[in-house]
Amino acid sequence: MGNNVKTGVLLVNLGTPTAPTAKAVRAFLGQFLHDYRVVDLTRMLWCPILHGIILPFRSPKVAKLYASVWMEEGSPLMVISRRQQAALGQMLQEAGIDMPVALGMSYGEPSINTAWQELKAAGVDRVIILPLYPQYSVSTTASVFDSWARIMKKERRLPAFRFIRDYHDNHGYIKALAESVRASWQEHGQSDLLLLSYHGIPKRFEDQGDPYGQQCHRTSELLAAELGLAPHQWRTTFQSRFGREEWLQPYTDKTMESLPAEGIKRISVVCPAFSADCLETLEEISSENKEYFMKAGGEQYVYIPALNDNQAHIRMMMDLVCREIA
Structure with a gap:
């Protein structure tokens, strides 16, 4: 492609209600x-x-x-996603890279189409699509691709595009996670166990070929290695199951209830599948699951926030994007 090609970034996350009603x-x-x-x-x-x-x-x-x-400015996911969008745009600009950044959500507003129209109006003819799901799943990343394909069906002139499928083993992502864990330990002390809780998917999806579970375990292994943890110092679990069928196990809530009986009374919890704090981290993990753990005899429970808009996370996004235009 020639130098006159203008590239834009499309960040995508799941979405959120417009109000807590x-x-x-x-x-x-x-x-x-x-x-x-x-x-x-x-x-x-x-x-x-x-x-x-x-x-x-x-x-x-x-x-x-x-x-x-709910935050004063709105839903945590939306507020943080907007901060990520602004921070990435600023970091690209400071690096001398002219690349507009738009934000779209799979569900709700701003939609993926709204974000595309922003980029289109800015004269973009190449798009780098970055779904903010570190681990690929048919229920998240593939849905983003479906939405993009439906939007492109209506276009006479298709832009060139690159689709970043996942970054579960990206070194910058693992290092950013490790920095956040170390910062928490420095503030609260190192716990007996680092529990890595990922959003679950139906076990059936994995049986049909979805690599999500494997990628979650790989992320955990790489993070544990980066932190120098022994096998007994960390554990992977899956949260947020819905319905009656079997989901990926072990389940986070059941694990919380059983840990104190194993003699594990002080834990830190990190959610590597979430690029931004949201209902599933701020309420389900930071509050609900803490209650399970403490009621079962736990003594210290520390939730380590998602990477959100911290500099290491935004730098990783920029590296991912710039790799696609190198």
Whole structure:
């Protein structure tokens, strides 16, 4: 490609309700749970369950959880994602790289199409798509690709594009995680166990070829090695299961309840699959699972925040992006 090609970055995350209300949560969950990549049941079976049971009963409960973590500027995921977008844009600019950065969400606003229209208006004709999911899954990363493909169907002139599938073993990502763990240990003291909790997926997805679980375990191994941990000093678990079928195990909540009986009373918890703090980290891990652990006899529970907009994380994003145009 010639030097006149203008490149833009499209950051993508999952999305969030616009407000901590039952109505806003229902709209968000309706779009999210309608995605066949997320729930692959036949629509004739799934839609009556979704609209007749799940959305009416779950939305008010989830809205209360969102209200417990809502920030003055809005949803934590949106606030942090905007900070990431601004920080990456500034870092590229300071490096003398003219590359606009847009933010899109798989569900809700700003949509992936809204972000693409921003880049298009800026004269971009090559796009680097960076889904902010370190580990690939059909239910997250593949859904981003589906959305992009649907948007491109309407375009007369397709931009060139690069799609960053995952970065679960990227050295900059592992080092950034290690820095965050060390900083927490320096503040709170090193715990008996570092627990790495990843968002779960149905076990069936893995059986059908989704590499997510394998990539999570690889991330854990690399982080443990970077920190110099022995096997008994760290453990991988999976959180946020939904429905009755088996998901990837061991489950985070069940592990929390059993650790004190094993003599593990002081733990640190990090969630390497989340690039930004959100409901699943701030409420489910930092609050709900802490309660399980402490009630079971735990003595110290420290949640290590997601990488969010810290400099090492943004630098890793810039390295990933610049590698695609080298």
